[in-house]
Amino acid sequence: MELALETDQLGKRYGKAWALRDCSLHLPAGRIGALVGPNGAGKSTLLHMAVGLLRPDAGAVRVFGTSPYDNTAVLPDLGFVAQDTPLYRDFTGAELITMGGRLNKRWDGALARNRLAQIGIPADRPVGKLSGGQRAQVALALALAKRPKLLLLDEPVASLDPLARREFLQALMGSVADSGTTVLLSSHILADLERVCDYLIVLNAARVRLVGPVDDLVGAHRQLTGPRHDGSHIAGVEAVLKASHTDRQSTLLVRLGGALTDPSWAVHDVTLEDLILAHLADSDTEQASPAAWEVPA
Numbered sequence: 001m002e003l004a005l006e007t008d009q010l011g012k013r014y015g016k017a018w019a020l021r022d023c024s025l026h027l028p029a030g031r032i033g034a035l036v037g038p039n040g041a042g043k044s045t046l047l048h049m050a051v052g053l054l055r056p057d058a059g060a061v062r063v064f065g066t067s068p069y070d071n072t073a074v075l076p077d078l079g080f081v082a083q084d085t086p087l088y089r090d091f092t093g094a095e096l097i098t099m100g101g102r103l104n105k106r107w108d109g110a111l112a113r114n115r116l117a118q119i120g121i122p123a124d125r126p127v128g129k130l131s132g133g134q135r136a137q138v139a140l141a142l143a144l145a146k147r148p149k150l151l152l153l154d155e156p157v158a159s160l161d162p163l164a165r166r167e168f169l170q171a172l173m174g175s176v177a178d179s180g181t182t183v184l185l186s187s188h189i190l191a192d193l194e195r196v197c198d199y200l201i202v203l204n205a206a207r208v209r210l211v212g213p214v215d216d217l218v219g220a221h222r223q224l225t226g227p228r229h230d231g232s233h234i235a236g237v238e239a240v241l242k243a244s245h246t247d248r249q250s251t252l253l254v255r256l257g258g259a260l261t262d263p264s265w266a267v268h269d270v271t272l273e274d275l276i277l278a279h280l281a282d283s284d285t286e287q288a289s290p291a292a293w294e295v296p297a
């Protein structure tokens, strides 16, 4: 299995505070990965190290087997749209597309031009005079034109209206399906991620909490409803991630460790959103954090 992204005990520190710590994960090639976590969890820090813009303070990050900070030869294979979609504001979309053609050996300018035309963004207007959402669309068109093997997007849909968001994600899916590009996409909009992503990475408080293929992760968890739970072990349950109780009844989100045999529990499937929220609500403190849980890719 080819790995597009791999980190091993990766860490980044600002002063004494770790922005990301002991981060070990991998993203297989061909996946569309969701990178999820609360504000300040370390998502942008991870993405910046993955494209070689930040040097790790601990551990290692490899993109297609190579350290992006030490080996610039891998950079043509990477596309990155940063959170604030930095672009030269005095340049028009058309000029940026031409510039991209000069700076990149592999460049599909027609793809970017067609995309801007399709969504009605004037290619002859300086990008500084476009709206925030339109600038995000230009940045994505440029990133796709690079035909990267790995495309990293830091909250690309945050500034888009709901219709534009849906269209943007459809275009992204179409483009990566054609090219086989691997994508890692950070977002707080869980419903969007559920629609487009088949791999999940959850960060919380600078640590990795959950990594793996979405189907496997969802399949390994259940919601149980039954008589008030007294905290004792439940056969077939490896861990209780979230519990809520009334006087008589408990609702538990659990990770399975085997077959559920106790008939007093009603068993329901969970959604990706249930699962992410359970891991995000889990803890704000490093001390109370459980170890990262990973299912094989």
Ligand SMILES: Nc1ncnc2c1ncn2[C@@H]1O[C@H](COP(=O)(O)OP(=O)(O)OP(=O)(O)O)[C@@H](O)[C@H]1O
Binding pocket: 014, 018, 019, 020, 037, 038, 039, 040, 041, 042, 043, 044, 045, 046
């Ligand atoms: N340049 C910096 N100097 C000091 N601390 C920083 C710097 N950049 C990030 N941090 C800190 O590192 C931690 C992780 O930040 P990061 O931007 O990676 O989080 P994030 O998950 O992308 O958050 P958000 O969802 O708000 O964008 C935060 O505590 C943040 O305050």
